[in-house]
Every structure is written in structure tokens, then in C-alpha cells.
Amino acid sequence: MRVQTEKGEIWISNEVFTNVTGAAATNCFGVKGMAFRSKKDGLVHLLRREAMSKGVHLMFHEEDNAVSIELHIIVEHGVNLAAVGRAIIEEVRYVVNKITGMEVREVNVCIDSMMAH
Numbered sequence: 001m002r003v004q005t006e007k008g009e010i011w012i013s014n015e016v017f018t019n020v021t022g023a024a025a026t027n028c029f030g031v032k033g034m035a036f037r038s039k040k041d042g043l044v045h046l047l048r049r050e051a052m053s054k055g056v057h058l059m060f061h062e063e064d065n066a067v068s069i070e071l072h073i074i075v076e077h078g079v080n081l082a083a084v085g086r087a088i089i090e091e092v093r094y095v096v097n098k099i100t101g102m103e104v105r106e107v108n109v110c111i112d113s114m115m116a117h
Contacts, residue, residue: 001060001067003101012100017067018053024095025071025109026052028087030079035072035112044113046074066103067096074113085109 001017003010022034026049034047034055047055057070069092075084089107096104 001058001100001102002062004065005101010101014058015053017058017096017100018056020099021056021058021069021071021092021096022052024092025056025073025088028084028091030076030084031088032074032076032115035074035110037072037112044074046113046115061105064103064105066105068106068108069096069104070108070110072110072112074115075111077114077116081111085111 001012001014003012025031026033032046033049034052036045036047036051036054037043038045055072057072059068059070061067071088071092073088075081088109092107093104096102
């Protein structure tokens with residue numbers, strides 16, 4: 001991913017970008033972690049910290065230096081799903097913009113599963 005600034009270009013790898021995004025999402029209240037749906041068995045798996053980038057899908061819009069983000073998450077049982085989703089959207093927008101300087105066009109949160117405490 002390339003970020004254009006008034007002083008030059010900054011290149012950020014997809015891995016760094018997805019790790020920043022995943023960390024922002026998993027720091028929100030009620031989030032157990034990032035999710036990954038196995039193509040082999042169709043089951044949703046909770047990703048370990050080092051693999052959480054698999055639950056993040058990015059689309060870069062070079063024409064206006066923006067990004068669209070899709071997150072797949074697992075939440076704790078009993079939380080308010082709408083409130084958790086709103087908190088994730090706000091946190092991810094803020095953190096991604098602060099760290100990368102990119103505009104976040106949209107954040108879509110997919111709640112793939114719920115787990116007990």
C-alpha cells in the first residue's frame with residue numbers, strides 16, 4: 001500500500017496494515033478475536049494473535065488515498081451486537097487514520113460467531 005504525503009511516498013505492507021487493523025478491532029470491549037471461516041469444513045475458527053490478519057480484508061482506493069475494510073470477528077456471548085459493531089467501526093477508523101494517515105472510506109464488521117466467556 002502506498003501513502004502519498006507532501007514530502008514523498010510511504011509504503012506500508014499489507015501485513016502491517018492488517019495487523020494494525022486487527023489489533024484495533026480486538027481491543028474493543030466484547031470482542032473475543034478475529035474469525036476465519038475454513039473452506040475445508042465451513043467452521044468458524046478463532047484466530048491467534050499472530051494470525052489475526054486472516055480476519056481482515058482490505059480494498060485500497062489509490063485515486064483518493066483511501067481504504068475500505070472488512071472485519072470478521074467473534075464476540076462474547078451476551079454483548080449488544082450493534083454497540084460492539086459501532087465501537088469497532090469508530091476505533092478502527094480512528095486508529096488506521098492516526099497510524100497510516102489514510103482516509104477510511106468504510107468499515108464493515110461481520111460477526112461470524114459468539115463464544116461464552
